[in-house]
Amino acid sequence: MPPSNFTISYEIGRALNLSLPVVALESTVVTHGLPRPQNLALAHDMESTIREEGAVPATIGVLKGKVCIGMSEGALDELANDPRPRKISQRDFATAAIKSENGGTTVAGTMFAAHQAGIKVFATGGIGGVHKESPFDVSTDLQALASIPMIVVCAGAKAILDLPATLEVLETMAVPVVGYQTEAFPAFYSRDSGLKASVKLDTPEEIVKLAQAHWEIGMRSAILVAQPVPSGDEIPKSEMDYYILQASHEAIKNETRGQELTPFLLQRISELTNGRSLRTNLALLLNNARLAAQIAKTMALMERRRNI
Ligand code: PSU
Numbered sequence: 377m378p379p380s381n382f383t384i385s386y387e388i389g390r391a392l393n394l395s396l397p398v399v400a401l402e403s404t405v406v407t408h409g410l411p412r413p414q415n416l417a418l419a420h421d422m423e424s425t426i427r428e429e430g431a432v433p434a435t436i437g438v439l440k441g442k443v444c445i446g447m448s449e450g451a452l453d454e455l456a457n458d459p460r461p462r463k464i465s466q467r468d469f470a471t472a473a474i475k476s477e478n479g480g481t482t483v484a485g486t487m488f489a490a491h492q493a494g495i496k497v498f499a500t501g502g503i504g505g506v507h508k509e510s511p512f513d514v515s516t517d518l519q520a521l522a523s524i525p526m527i528v529v530c531a532g533a534k535a536i537l538d539l540p541a542t543l544e545v546l547e548t549m550a551v552p553v554v555g556y557q558t559e560a561f562p563a564f565y566s567r568d569s570g571l572k573a574s575v576k577l578d579t580p581e582e583i584v585k586l587a588q589a590h591w592e593i594g595m596r597s598a599i600l601v602a603q604p605v606p607s608g609d610e611i612p613k614s615e616m617d618y619y620i621l622q623a624s625h626e627a628i629k630n631e632t633r634g635q636e637l638t639p640f641l642l643q644r645i646s647e648l649t650n651g652r653s654l655r656t657n658l659a660l661l662l663n664n665a666r667l668a669a670q671i672a673k674t675m676a677l678m679e680r681r682r683n684i
C-alpha cells in the first residue's frame with residue numbers, strides 16, 4: 377500500500393493491478409530542466425511516446441504537497457507554469473507536504489515515489505552525479521540508484537559533471553551500468569564520454585534478464601541503462617567541452633551551489649549553444665521514453681510467462 381500522501385491515477389492503479397507495463401517519468405525536467413513552453417510540450421510528448429509503444433506513462437510530481445503518480449492535463453499544466461516550484465529530491469517530500477507546495481521530482485525523488493507505488497521502470501534524460509565545481513556536491517540520485525531496485529533509462533550523466541568520479545561512485549554503490557548497444561558510457565549531449573559502461577547489452581530482453589538476475593541474487597540496487605543520444609542529434613564532446621567549461625566557470629564565479637547548480641548549468645549551456653543543446657535534450661528524452669516502454673513491456677511479458 378502506498379503512503380496516504382500519494383494519489384495514484386485510476387489508469388495507473390489499474391495497470392499496476394493487472395501487471396501491465398508502466399513507465400515512471402520525472403518532473404524536475406519540466407519544472408527546472410527545460411524552459412517554457414518546451415517543458416509542457418515535452419511532458420506530453422514523452423507520455424505519447426510511451427503510449428505508442430503500448431505502455432502506460434506515470435508522470436510523477438508533487439501538487440499542493442501531495443505526491444501524484446500520474447498527472448492529469450490540468451495538474452501538469454499547473455506544475456509547468458508554477459512560478460516557484462520546489463525541486464523535490466528524497467529529502468524534500470515532507471517539506472513540500474507540510475507547506476502544501478508544488479514541485480518537480482528529481483531522478484532520486486521519482487525513483488523513491490515510483491518504488492512506493494510498485495513501478496519498476498523509469499525514463500529520464502540524464503542522472504545527477506558528482507559535480508566538478510564543489511567536492512561535496514554529490515547528487516542524491518546516486519544514493520537512490522544504490523538503494524532502490526528499478527530499471528532507470530538515461531542518456532548517461534550530464535557532461536557538466538565529473539564523469540569519472542560519477543562512474544566510480546556508481547561502482548562503489550554496486551549499480552550495474554549498461555551501455556545500450558555500446559561499450560561506452562554516453563555523456564548526455566554526446567554519444568561517447570571516453571569512459572566505459574560496466575556491461576554492453578543489445579536488447580530489452582537482455583536488460584530485463586540482467587535486472588531479474590541482479591534482484592534474484594538479493595541485490596537491491598538499480599540497473600542504470602545508458603542509451604546514447606541518436607547520432608543525428610548529438611553534439612560531439614570536443615565541441616561540448618568548451619561550453620561546459622564556460623558555464624562551469626560562471627557557476628564558480630557566481631557561487632551558484634546546491635540545488636540551483638544543475639538548472640543553472642543546463643540553462644547557460646542552452647544559451648551558449650543557441651538552443652542546440654535544448655534540441656539534443658528533447659531528442660534524447662523521447663528516445664529514452666521509447667526504450668523504457670519497450671523494457672517495461674518485455675518485463676511484463678516475461679513475468680507473465682514465469683507465473684503461468
Ligand atoms: N536531466 C536534464 N534536466 C534536468 C535533470 C536531469 O536534462 O533538469 C534533473 C534531474 O531531475 C536530476 C537532477 O535528478 O537534475 C539532479 O539535480 P542535483 O544535481 O541537484 O541532484
Ligand code: MN
Nearest residue numbers: 513514515634
Ligand atoms: Mn547537487
